[in-house]
Amino acid sequence: MSDAERGRRFAATLAKGLRLMQAFKPDDQALGNRELARRTGMPPSTVARMTFTLTSLGFLEQLPSETYRLGPSVMALGYTARAGLSFLPMAENVMQQLADDTGVLVALTMRNGDAVMLTRCWRPRDVSSLWLSEGHRIPMESSAAGRAILAADPAMAAVTDQVRGDREQLESVGYVTSFGGWNSTVNACAVPFRTGPGTQPFAFLCGANESDLDADKLEKTVGPRLRDTVQTLRLSLGIM
Numbered sequence: 001m002s003d004a005e006r007g008r009r010f011a012a013t014l015a016k017g018l019r020l021m022q023a024f025k026p027d028d029q030a031l032g033n034r035e036l037a038r039r040t041g042m043p044p045s046t047v048a049r050m051t052f053t054l055t056s057l058g059f060l061e062q063l064p065s066e067t068y069r070l071g072p073s074v075m076a077l078g079y080t081a082r083a084g085l086s087f088l089p090m091a092e093n094v095m096q097q098l099a100d101d102t103g104v105l106v107a108l109t110m111r112n113g114d115a116v117m118l119t120r121c122w123r124p125r126d127v128s129s130l131w132l133s134e135g136h137r138i139p140m141e142s143s144a145a146g147r148a149i150l151a152a153d154p155a156m157a158a159v160t161d162q163v164r165g166d167r168e169q170l171e172s173v174g175y176v177t178s179f180g181g182w183n184s185t186v187n188a189c190a191v192p193f194r195t196g197p198g199t200q201p202f203a204f205l206c207g208a209n210e211s212d213l214d215a216d217k218l219e220k221t222v223g224p225r226l227r228d229t230v231q232t233l234r235l236s237l238g239i240m
Helices: 003-009 012-022 033-040 044-056 072-083 088-102 144-152 161-173 215-237
Strands: 060-062 068-070 105-112 115-122 137-139 176-179 186-193 202-209
Touching: 012 033, 012 044, 033 044, 044 060, 044 068, 088 105, 088 115, 088 202, 088 215, 105 144, 115 144, 115 202, 137 144, 144 161, 144 176, 144 186, 144 202, 161 176, 161 215, 176 215, 186 215, 202 215
Parallel strands: none
Antiparallel strands: 060 068, 105 115, 105 202, 115 137, 176 186, 186 202
């Protein structure tokens, strides 16, 4: 598709509304128009029209303090989207066991624009783990999960040296590693996962602070366990 055709088909007003909803973070209680304008870079008058419209449709809820939080329509979409991840029920037990055995955060991630979003998290019981939670977005090109997704995507228009290296690592050991990539204190590994031919890849992630997950533990224990657990899930789902 040419840039001109893409421009004709692009709904700019819709994009602004979606961008405004994406400005909300998991730990936000509520946001006012001024803060939404600051986060999105949109003019205050545009933000005011967007919040009015989104509130009217149930995507935002207006509070007495003239601030907003995500509304029931967003929650309904989230439940519908999550229901589409039909493999999640089968992943629950094996991923929780992986988290408990390794003592690190385990997460399912998916592409979200120029980042990856944590869709489901499993925390080790009785052990502290990374602060990341469902809904958090981390950089695509500097995180283990994002790089695993890029390496597994055959539709990549431009194959960079990093993508080539990650594909080689996947071929060699079955997972991608990141040592302080998007955060200097966090180490992680990730394995791409597809639900079928031609589908967009997800990635399962294991991560922890570098004090809890050094290179030796990651490469000798956590990475191989993640690789094998994802392979077990594939086999149980009949995915080759």
